[in-house]
Amino acid sequence: MKEREIFSGLRVAPPIFVRVDGRGFKKAIQSLGFKKPYDRAFASAMADCTSMFFEKSGFNTVLAYLFSDEINLFFTDTPFKGRVEKIDSIIASFFSSALTMQLELITPISFDTRIVPLAANDVIEYLRWRQSEAWNNYVVSYGYYTLLKQGLKPYNAAARLKNMKQSEIHELTFQNGVNLGKTPCWQRRGIMIYGEASNNHAANKKIIQNWNIPLFKTAEGRMLIDCTLRV
Ligand SMILES: Nc1nc2c(ncn2[C@@H]2O[C@H](COP(=O)(O)OP(=O)(O)O)[C@@H](O)[C@H]2O)c(=O)[nH]1
Ligand SMILES: [Mg+2]
Numbered sequence: 001m002k003e004r005e006i007f008s009g010l011r012v013a014p015p016i017f018v019r020v021d022g023r024g025f026k027k028a029i030q031s032l033g034f035k036k037p038y039d040r041a042f043a044s045a046m047a048d049c050t051s052m053f054f055e056k057s058g059f060n061t062v063l064a065y066l067f068s069d070e071i072n073l074f075f076t077d078t079p080f081k082g083r084v085e086k087i088d089s090i091i092a093s094f095f096s097s098a099l100t101m102q103l104e105l106i107t108p109i110s111f112d113t114r115i116v117p118l119a120a121n122d123v124i125e126y127l128r129w130r131q132s133e134a135w136n137n138y139v140v141s142y143g144y145y146t147l148l149k150q151g152l153k154p155y156n157a158a159a160r161l162k163n164m165k166q167s168e169i170h171e172l173t174f175q176n177g178v179n180l181g182k183t184p185c186w187q188r189r190g191i192m193i194y195g196e197a198s199n200n201h202a203a204n205k206k207i208i209q210n211w212n213i214p215l216f217k218t219a220e221g222r223m224l225i226d227c228t229l230r231v
Contacts, residue, residue, distance in 0.1 A: 011082040014075055017116040017126055018087065020095050022069030028109050037141035038187045046071065047209050049098035050193050054207045057094050063228045065127055067134035067190035071095065074123060088113045124225055128216045134190045139180060143169035146176045186211045194228040205231075 022028065034042045050064045050071055059079060065072045073091070080086035095111045118126060140161055147157035161169065170180050180188075192213045195205035214220040 007085055008083065010084040012078065012084055012087070012115055012117050013082060014078045015118060015120050015123070016075050016078060017118065018073045018075070018091055018113050019116060019130075020071040020073065020091060020111050020113045022099075023110045023112055025069040025109075028107075029103075032103065036145050037138075038183075040184075040186075043186060043191065045099060045102040047191050047193065047211075048102055049095055051207045051209060052098050053091075053094060054193065054195070057090075059091075062194070062231075063225075064193040065130060065190055066193070067130075067186075068137055070130070072127070072130055076120075084115060087115060120229075123229065124216060124222055127225060131190060131216050135188060138188055139166055139169050142173045142178060142180060146173050146178070149176065184211075185213070189213050189215065192224070192228070195231050 029042065032042075046066055046069070050066055050073075053059070053064070053073070054061050059073075059075065060077055062074045062076055064074070078087060080090075092111045092113045096109055099105070099109060099111075116126065143161050143164065144157050147160060148154065152160065164172070173180055190213065192210045194208055194210070196208050210224075214224060216222070216225065
């Protein structure tokens with residue numbers, strides 16, 4: 001029967017990103033009373049789960065970038081000799097149990113994961129891509145909840161947004177008291193987590209949660225990523 005474990009030999013070579021995403025979180029966290037579209041307490045729980053991953057998972061994680069219910073983890077070496085089944089399942093279950101603990105949930109939740117192999121010099125490009133996704137989500141979510149507040153049904157709000165330019169959504173939320181350029185930085189740009197740079201490469205590296213990151217497409221953003229990769 002052992003030979004029927006046909007995926008157990010599937011392996012990946014580093015470097016890799018693993019992208020973790022909450023399954024159906026719109027529904028799953030609905031009853032928990034988080035503010036919409038963004039709640040610092042939810043972001044905090046996600047960030048604390050990620051810090052725990054750095055500290056307790058046994059994976060050697062270089063950096064993490066997260067927003068909404070998504071966490072991107074970067075590895076330059078992979079445990080389990082790169083076995084895809086092991087990496088995916090252990091990371092997904094780690095985050096499920098960590099978030100269950102953080103939020104004291106009484107109903108099960110789950111995460112999915114995918115592995116993204118890339119070349120070392122694609123890291124910035126990958127992070128830029130996820131950060132632009134964070135920004136698009138951000139604009140659309142604020143637009144969506146503004147339209148709901150104005151009395152539109154969810155279906156109609158979603159349809160209306162599809163036909164709106166970003167600048168029109170900005171104007172819409174502005175008229176309703178939210179300046180999309182002036183909300184807390186973490187909502188617009190996401191959060192980065194990494195080990196503190198230090199001269200001694202001791203085992204107990206301090207884990208930093210950076211809630212005030214630059215745009216990855218700027219020189220400052222590239223520098224932050226470069227520094228993090230060198231730790
Ligand atoms: N209320 C609230 N919901 C959030 C927050 N962050 C993420 N979410 C929810 O998580 C969803 C994540 O999006 P996505 O993965 O595309 O949808 P999913 O398939 O429902 O997990 C968002 O649509 C929100 O409903 C938050 O801070 N507050
Ligand atoms: Mg999700």
